[in-house]
Amino acid sequence: MNYDFRRIEDKWQRYWAEHQTYKASNRSDKEKFYVLDMFPYPSGAGLHVGHPLGYIASDIYARYKRHQGFNVLHPMGYDSFGLPAEQYAIQTGQHPALTTETNIKRYREQLDKLGFSFDWSREVRTSDPTYYKWTQWIFIQLFNSWYNKDSNKAEPISALVEKLKLEGNTNISAVCDEDTPFLTAEQWKALDHVAQQKLLLKYRLTYLADTEVNWCPGLGTVLANDEIVNGVSERGGHPVVRKKMTQWSMRITAYAQRLLDGLETIDWPQPLKDAQTNWIGRSVGASLTFFTEPIGPNNSTYPIEVFTTRPDTLFGVSFMTLAPEHDLVGKITTKEQEVVVKKYVLETSKRSERDRMADVKTISGVFTGAYAFHPFTQEKIPIWIGDYVLAGYGTGAVMSVPCGDQRDFDFAKHFNIPIPNIFEGVDISEEAFADKEGTIITNSDFLNGLSYKEASKKVIEELEKKGLGKGKVNYRLRDAVFSRQRYWGEPFPVYYVNDIPVMVPEEKLPLTLPEVEKYLPTETGEPPLGNAVQWAWCTKTKEVVSNDRIDHKEVFPLELNTMPGWAGSSQYFNRYMDPGNTEAIFSREAIGYWQDVDLYIGGIEHATGHLLYSRFWQKFMFDMGWVPKEEYARKLINQGMILGTSAFVYREEGTNRLFSKGLIKGLRVDPIHADVSLVNSSDELDVAAFKAWRPEFKEADFILEKGSFYVGREVEKMSKSKYNVVNPDAICEEYGADALRLYEMFLGPLEQSKPWNTAGITGVYSFLKKMWRLYHSNKDGRFYLSEEEPKAESLKTLHKTIKKVNEDIENFSFNTSVATFMICVNELTAQKCYCRAILEPLAVLIAPYAPHLAEELWELLGHTSSVSGASFPKYEKKYLVENTKEYPISFNGKMRFTITLSLDLSKEEIEKQVLAHEKTKAQLGGSIPKKIIVVPGKIVNIVE
Numbered sequence: 001m002n003y004d005f006r007r008i009e010d011k012w013q014r015y016w017a018e019h020q021t022y023k024a025s026n027r028s029d030k031e032k033f034y035v036l037d038m039f040p041y042p043s044g045a046g047l048h049v050g051h052p053l054g055y056i057a058s059d060i061y062a063r064y065k066r067h068q069g070f071n072v073l074h075p076m077g078y079d080s081f082g083l084p085a086e087q088y089a090i091q092t093g094q095h096p097a098l099t100t101e102t103n104i105k106r107y108r109e110q111l112d113k114l115g116f117s118f119d120w121s122r123e124v125r126t127s128d129p130t131y132y133k134w135t136q137w138i139f140i141q142l143f144n145s146w147y148n149k150d151s152n153k154a155e156p157i158s159a160l161v162e163k164l165k166l167e168g169n170t171n172i173s174a175v176c177d178e179d180t181p182f183l184t185a186e187q188w189k190a191l192d193h194v195a196q197q198k199l200l201l202k203y204r205l206t207y208l209a210d211t212e213v214n215w216c217p218g219l220g221t222v223l224a225n226d227e228i229v230n231g232v233s234e235r236g237g238h239p240v241v242r243k244k245m246t247q248w249s250m251r252i253t254a255y256a257q258r259l260l261d262g263l264e265t266i267d268w269p270q271p272l273k274d275a276q277t278n279w280i281g282r283s284v285g286a287s288l289t290f291f292t293e294p295i296g297p298n299n300s301t302y303p304i305e306v307f308t309t310r311p312d313t314l315f316g317v318s319f320m321t322l323a324p325e326h327d328l329v330g331k332i333t334t335k336e337q338e339v340v341v342k343k344y345v346l347e348t349s350k351r352s353e354r355d356r357m358a359d360v361k362t363i364s365g366v367f368t369g370a371y372a373f374h375p376f377t378q379e380k381i382p383i384w385i386g387d388y389v390l391a392g393y394g395t396g397a398v399m400s401v402p403c404g405d406q407r408d409f410d411f412a413k414h415f416n417i418p419i420p421n422i423f424e425g426v427d428i429s430e431e432a433f434a435d436k437e438g439t440i441i442t443n444s445d446f447l448n449g450l451s452y453k454e455a456s457k458k459v460i461e462e463l464e465k466k467g468l469g470k471g472k473v474n475y476r477l478r479d480a481v482f483s484r485q486r487y488w489g490e491p492f493p494v495y496y497v498n499d500i501p502v503m504v505p506e507e508k509l510p511l512t513l514p515e516v517e518k519y520l521p522t523e524t525g526e527p528p529l530g531n532a533v534q535w536a537w538c539t540k541t542k543e544v545v546s547n548d549r550i551d552h553k554e555v556f557p558l559e560l561n562t563m564p565g566w567a568g569s570s571q572y573f574n575r576y577m578d579p580g581n582t583e584a585i586f587s588r589e590a591i592g593y594w595q596d597v598d599l600y601i602g603g604i605e606h607a608t609g610h611l612l613y614s615r616f617w618q619k620f621m622f623d624m625g626w627v628p629k630e631e632y633a634r635k636l637i638n639q640g641m642i643l644g645t646s647a648f649v650y651r652e653e654g655t656n657r658l659f660s661k662g663l664i665k666g667l668r669v670d671p672i673h674a675d676v677s678l679v680n681s682s683d684e685l686d687v688a689a690f691k692a693w694r695p696e697f698k699e700a701d702f703i704l705e706k707g708s709f710y711v712g713r714e715v716e717k718m719s720k721s722k723y724n725v726v727n728p729d730a731i732c733e734e735y736g737a738d739a740l741r742l743y744e745m746f747l748g749p750l751e752q753s754k755p756w757n758t759a760g761i762t763g764v765y766s767f768l769k770k771m772w773r774l775y776h777s778n779k780d781g782r783f784y785l786s787e788e789e790p791k792a793e794s795l796k797t798l799h800k801t802i803k804k805v806n807e808d809i810e811n812f813s814f815n816t817s818v819a820t821f822m823i824c825v826n827e828l829t830a831q832k833c834y835c836r837a838i839l840e841p842l843a844v845l846i847a848p849y850a851p852h853l854a855e856e857l858w859e860l861l862g863h864t865s866s867v868s869g870a871s872f873p874k875y876e877k878k879y880l881v882e883n884t885k886e887y888p889i890s891f892n893g894k895m896r897f898t899i900t901l902s903l904d905l906s907k908e909e910i911e912k913q914v915l916a917h918e919k920t921k922a923q924l925g926g927s928i929p930k931k932i933i934v935v936p937g938k939i940v941n942i943v944e
Contacts, residue, residue: 001781003772005736009852013112021866022074022117026578026590030071034594035062036573036633038602038610039077039124042103043084047110048725049744049756050642050718054601056741057639057750057814059116061599063848064809066117067872073594074117075576077124078104081132082565083219083227083235086488086528089519096488096519100127110728115737115851117868122579126568127488133510134575134585135567136493139206140503142620146203147254149173154254154623160203164188175254177202177209197500205251205620208501211481212325212391214352215243220521220528221485222247224564224609228352242325242349247483248492248561252616256280256475258630259615267635269751275607281476285309286460288469290320290372290399293380295332302328304372304383307394307474311463312447312455316401319382319417320372321365321408324348325391332383334369341366341385348387356387363414375468376446386411392478480613482564487519487528489562495537497556508542511558529560569610570617573597573632585626597633604638611636637812640753642744644724647674647711649685651700658697660705661712674711675723681759685709715755726756738850739765745814745849764818768853771825771846775857777834783860790835792879797827798838799879805845806875814849821846836861841873889914890941891923899940907934914940 016022037058040051062074078100085096085103104125111118124131145154150173163172168184180202183191191199201207214223218238222245227234252259260280263273285308292302304320322329324345333341344366348356365386372381388407389398402412402419412419447455463469493504493511504511514532522530529535538545540554549555571585577594578586602611618632650659650669659667661683675693678686687709691698702709716722731740743761748754778784790798801824808817828838840861847854847867858867885903887910888895897919901910911932914920924944931943 001776001783003769005738005768005852006733008856009113009115009732009737012852012855013115015855015866016115016117017112017120019866020121021868022072022119023121024071024073024119026587026593028071028593030069032073032594032598033062033065033070034073034597034599035065036074036576036597036600037076038600038606039079039569039572040107041079041082041084042100042107044088044099044103044106045720045725046103046106047728048644048718048720049728049731049740050644052111052114052728052740053642053744053750054603054637054639055111055114055116056744057637057812058599058601059741060745060814060848061809061812062117063851063868064872066868067844067847067870069871072117073122073576074119075122075124075579076111076116076118076120077122077572077576078107078126079565079569079572080104080125080127081489081568083221083486083488086486086519087219087235089488097127113729113732113737114741117851122576124572124575124579126490126572129510129512130582131572131575131579132490132568135490135563135571136504136509136511137506137585138571138617138621139563139567140493140506141624142206142250143204143501143503145205145620145624147175147205147251149175152258154205154620157200157204160200174203175251194498194500201501205254206482207249207251208246209249209479210244211247211249211479212242213245213247213481214240215245216240222481222483224481225352225354228354231350231352231355239350240352242351242353244325245483247481250480250482250613250616252480252613253475253477255616255619256282256477257473258619259477259612262615262619262631266631266633268633269604269636269638272604272607272611272636272638275604276612279477279608279612283307283309283474283476285472285474286311286456286463286469287395287472287474288314288375288399288463290375290381292328292332292370292372292383295334295370300331302332304328304397305395306397306399307472308399309474310401310404310452310456311459311469312450312452313401313404314374314376314399314459315446316403316420317374317381317399318402318412318420319384319400321384321386321389321398321400321411322368323389323391323396324385324387326385326396328397329368329385332368332370337367337369341368344385351387353390353392356390359388363410365411365415367415375463375466382417384411384415384417393476394474480616482567483561484564485521485527486562487513487516489564490567491529491562492559494559495556496559497552501559502556504537505542511544513562514544527560527562529558529562535560566610566613570614571621573600573614574618574621574627591627596627596629596631598635600633600636601639602636638751640749640751642718642747643715643753643755644718644722644726645676645755645757646714646716646722646724647676647679647683647685648672648714649674649690649709649711656697656699657701657703658709659703660708661710662705663703664712671712673723676726679711683710683713685711718756726758731758731761735761735765736768736852738853739768742768742818742849746818748815750812750814767822767825768850770829771821772853774825774829774834775839775860777832784834785836785839785861786834787836790833790837791831794828794831794833794835794838795879797824797831797833798841798873799875799877802841802845802873803875803880806872809848817849821849843867844870845873885937887914887938887940889917889920890939892944893941896923903937905936907936910934910936910940914942 035058037055062072066072080100085100088099089096126132144157146157146160148155166185168188170182214228216223216233216238218236219233223233223240228240232239260282263276287305287307290304294301365384368383368385370383372383374381400408402409460471491511491513493509494501514535516528516531518531519528521527534544534546535558536545536547536550536555537558538555545555550557574586578590581587619630621627622630648671650664650671652659653668653670674685674690678689687702716724718724728740739761743764746764776783801820804820805817843854843857844867854867883903884900886898886900889897889899899914899917901913911934929942929944933941
C-alpha cells in the first residue's frame with residue numbers, strides 16, 4: 001500500500017474536528033499545561049511557509065505534554081482589529097468586518113491543513129463584541145484605579161477619594177501628573193464636581209492628556225513608533241509629523257520598576273529582557289531646576305526642570321537644550337529669534353523620534369534668545385533647542401556639559417558655544433568613572449578631591465537646601481498613548497459631560513461599533529466615528545441614541561477615538577481560559593486551575609510592544625486580585641524567521657534592457673524583484689509570464705544567456721512585497737502537512753533564522769515514505785506486524801531514539817529530533833525489524849511531529865482511539881548497556897580476527913572460548929601457545 005498522505009491527512013483532520021480531540025477541560029485531575037502562540041492578524045494574503053514555524057514548534061510541545069499525561073490548553077484566535085482592514089474598507093467601501101471574516105476563514109483553512117492540535121472551542125477574535133466587552137471592562141477598571149506608592153500597587157479610585165475627603169493629598173504618595181496641586185481636605189471639598197474630576201484624572205491609571213504623538217495626515221491617525229519607517233508610515237508610505245493632541249494614555253510608568261523586577265522571575269530570552277530593560281531605562285540621578293531670566297512684557301520667570309544622572313557635572317554646564325516640542329519654547333523665545341525658531345520646530349515635527357534618536361551625525365539646533373541662571377553660580381546660560389533632545393524622554397530639557405558628553409561637545413563646537421575649562425585635564429565621562437570611588441573629579445573648589453559619587457551626593461544635598469532639586473530615579477519609559485483615530489478598533493466605553501469623561505455602565509457593555517458611511521476622518525478632522533449618526537449616550541435609557549438628541553442634559557456625545565491594536569492582545573491569554581463566560585472575564589475556577597501560561601512562543605519584534613503592555617495589564621489585574629500570578633508567561637521562546645530566496649532581474653541603468661544574471665558583469669544595473677512563482681528550479685525565468693505580470697516591461701528587451709533568461713538569487717525576509725512568498729497550501733498538496741512540519745523543524749534551531757528551499761523537502765518526504773514501508777513489509781505492500789520478541793539491536797535502536805527525542809523536545813531542539821528519526825528508521829529497516837514491541841512505541845514517538853502519519857499507523861496497529869491519548873515511550877537504560885564485547889584477537893601483538901564475547905566472562909572463561917575458536921586453532925596449527933594475555937573488556941594476545 002502506497003503512502004497516500006492526502007487521504008490520511010484529510011481523514012484525521014476530519015476525525016479531530018468531529019471528536020474535538022484537543023478540547024481542554026477546566027476541570028481535570030490531571031496536571032495542567034498551557035501552551036500559547038501569539039495569535040495572528042488575519043491578512044488577505046493568508047499564511048506563507050514562514051508563519052507556521054512557531055505554531056509547529058508549540059504544537060509539537062503541546063502534543064508531547066498530552067502524551068505525558070497533562071491536561072493541555074493549546075488555543076488559537078485572531079488579532080482581528082487593525083489598520084489594514086480599515087485601509088481596504090476606505091479603498092473599496094466594504095465593511096472591515098466582512099473582509100476580516102473572509103480572511104479568518106482563509107487562515108482557518110490553512111491552519112487546519114497543517115494538523116495543529118488547537119482547541120478551537122476557545123477561539124477568540126478581538127473584533128468580536130463578546131470579546132472586546134472585556135477589553136472595555138478592563139479599561140473602565142484602569143480608569144477607576146490609582147497607584148499607591150506606599151502599598152506599591154493599584155487601588156480603587158474610591159479609596160483615594162476617601163483620603164482626599166479626610167486629609168487632602170499633601171501626604172498621599174501616588175503616581176500622578178507632575179503638575180498635580182496640593183490640597184487640604186477642606187480645599188478638596190470646596191471644589192465643584194467638575195474640578196474634582198479633573199483632579200482625579202491626574203491620578204487615574206488611564207487618563208486624558210495633551211501628548212506628543214506621531215500624526216499621519218495621510219491615514220488620519222496616530223501611529224506607534226513601530227508603525228513608522230524612515231519618517232513615513234509603514235502602510236502606504238505617508239509622511240508622519242509630531243503633533244500635540246488630547247489622547248487617552250495608560251499610566252504604565254507606575255509599573256516601571258515592577259516591570260524591571262519581574263524580568264528576573266521569568267524564563268524569557270535574554271535579548272528580549274535586554275530590550276525591555278533598555279526601553280524602561282532606569283536611571284539614578286537628580287532632578288534640578290534652572291530659572292530663566294525675566295522674559296516678555298510681564299517679565300515672567302519660568303522654571304526649567306532637567307534630570308541628570310551626573311549631578312557632579314553641574315559646574316560644567318555651558319548651555320541648555322530643550323526639545324523643539326517643549327512647552328516653554330513658545331514662551332521664552334525672543335522676538336528676534338521667533339521666525340527661525342518656528343521654522344526649526346516645523347521642520348523637526350516631520351522627523352520621528354526613532355529617526356532623531358538614531359541620527360548621531362547630524363547637528364542641528366536654534367538659539368531661543370533666552371537665558372537661564374545657573375543654580376549655584378547664577379551665571380547666565382544660553383537656552384537652545386535641538387532635535388537630539390526628545391520631549392518624550394526625561395523632562396524634554398537637558399543641561400549641556402560639552403566636556404562630558406559627546407553630543408553636547410559636538411553641538412557646542414558647531415555653534416561656537418564657549419566650553420568652560422572647569423574640568424580641564426580631567427576625564428569626566430561615564431566610562432571613566434564606572435565603578436571608581438576615589439578619582440579626583442574636578443579642580444573646582446566646591447567639589448575638589450571628591451569621587452564622582454561623593455560629588456553627586458554633595459550637589460544633591462546643596463540643591464535640596466536651596467529648593468532647586470532632589471535625588472531622583474528616572475525612567476525612559478513614557479506613559480502609553482492609547483487613542484487611535486480609526487474606525488476598526490475597540491470603542492472606548494466613554495461619554496462626555498461638560499468635557500469630563502464618564503464611563504458607560506458596566507452592565508451595558510459591550511459598547512459596539514456603530515455603522516458609518518465613510519471610514520475616513522470627517523471633513524472637520526474628527527476621527528471616523530465622527531461620521532456615525534447614531535453615536536450618543538442617553539443617561540436615562542442607558543443606550544446609544546441618535547446624535548441629534550444630544551442636549552448635554554440627558555444625552556451626551558460618545559468618545560470618537562478607538563483603542564489601539566495592543567488593547568485586545570493585552571488580555572487574550574487569560575480570556576482563553578474561559579472564553580464563553582458572559583458574566584465575567586473568566587471564572588475563579590478557570591483562572592485558579594490554569595493559573596498562567598507555561599510556554600509562550602512568538603516573535604521578538606513584539607518585545608517593547610505587546611510583550612511589555614501585556615505584562616503591565618497582568619500586573620494591574622494581579623493588584624486587583626483577579627489573577628493569581630503577577631507574570632502571565634513562565635517561559636517564552638522567540639522563534640527565528642524562515643527567510644525567502646528572492647529572484648531578481650537586472651535592468652541596465654537608463655535603458656529598458658533586462659539582462660540574464662550571467663551577463664551583468666561590468667554593467668550598471670538596477671535589480672528588480674521577480675515573483676518566485678515565475679522561476680523554475682534551474683533559476684530560469686518565464687519571460688512571457690513576467691511580461692504579463694509587469695506590463696511596463698512588455699516591450700523591454702530581454703537579453704538571454706544560452707537561450708534562457710536566468711535570475712539572480714538573494715536570501716531576504718519572506719514578504720509579499722519581495723515576491724518571495726511560498727504558499728504552504730502548495731507544499732501540503734504536493735508533499736503533505738507532515739512533510740512540511742518535519743521540514744520546517746529540520747531547517748535548523750528554532751530560535752535562528754534560516755532560508756527556505758523547497759527542493760530540500762523531498763528528503764523529508766522520502767523519509768516519511770520509508771517509515772510507512774517499515775510498517776508495510778509484506779510482499780504485496782500490505783500492513784504487517786510481527787508479535788515475536790525483538791532483537792537486542794532493535795531495542796537498542798528504539799531506546800536510544802526515545803532518549804534523544806525526549807531530550808530534544810525538552811530542550812526545544814526539534815531539528816535534531818528529525819535527524820534522529822531518520823537514523824532510527826534506517827537502522828530498523830536494515831535490521832528487518834517488524835516487531836510490535838518496537839514499531840508501536842515508534843508511532844507514538846513521532847506523533848508530535850507527524851501526527852497524521854502516526855494516527856494512521858496507530859489505527860493499523862489495532863487501536864480505536866486517537867494516538868494523542870497514548871503514553872509517551874519511556875527510555876530504559878538497560879537496553880543501551882553493552883553486555884558483549886568484540887575482542888580483537890592478536891598473535892604476537894598482531895591482530896588477526898575478532899570474536900564477540902559476553903562481558904560477564906572471567907579471564908579463564910575468555911581464554912577457554914578463544915582457544916576453542918576455529919580461527920585460533922587454524923592460526924596455531926596444533927602448537928601450544930607460550931602465554932595468553934587477557935585484558936577483560938579490551939584485548940586478547942596469544943604469544944606463540
